[in-house]
Amino acid sequence: MRRHAFAVLVVSLLGAAPAPEYDLLLRGGRIVDGSGNPWCVADVGVRAGRIAAVGRLDGARAARVIDARGLVVAPGFVDVHAHVESGIRRRPTADNFVLDGLDTAASMHPTSAGSSSVRGSPAPHHSPSRRDR
Numbered sequence: 001m002r003r004h005a006f007a008v009l010v011v012s013l014l015g016a017a018p019a020p021e022y023d024l025l026l027r028g029g030r031i032v033d034g035s036g037n038p039w040c041v042a043d044v045g046v047r048a049g050r051i052a053a054v055g056r057l058d059g060a061r062a063a064r065v066i067d068a069r070g071l072v073v074a075p076g077f078v079d080v081h082a083h084v085e086s087g088i089r090r091r092p093t094a095d096n097f098v099l100d101g102l103d104t105a106a107s108m109h110p111t112s113a114g115s116s117s118v119r120g121s122p123a124p125h126h127s128p129s130r131r132d133r
Contacts, residue, residue: 022047022062029068033075044073051075076103 022045030039031054043057053060079097082105088094097105 020061020063021045022052022060023049023064025057025060025062025065026068026073027057027065029071029073031073034077039072044068074101077101078104078106080106082106 024046026044026046028041028043031042031044032039042055043053043060044051045053045057045060045062077100079102082097082102084094084097084105087096094105
């Protein structure tokens with residue numbers, strides 16, 4: 001009886017599919033990393049919302065695999081001169097920026113003292129100004 005139970009346990013463990021290494025795997029994309037180096041073809045493994053590996057990940061498994069051959073894979077883009085102040089009121093979801101790959105925008109916003117300060121944007125909600133009322 002013990003031998004039978006052991007054999008069933010071994011067979012079930014061997015037959016069980018191993019957990020995927022990554023949540024998302026982008027295969028064969030043109031990697032543009034923003035370093036100034038030329039692009040290269042590679043795979044990108046993402047785990048828990050973070051890039052976990054970049055390179056040839058031939059044997060890797062993932063919960064979701066995207067064939068990125070012929071596509072550019074980049075970590076996101078920053079626009080340091082966006083002028084988002086009025087546009088964010090018309091499109092609070094900032095789809096016009098997000099669809100272009102922009103994930104961070106910085107804008108020179110005038111302060112009450114007349115100088116400027118850098119503020120990150122877009123924000124999902126805004127406080128109405130006097131012009132909006």
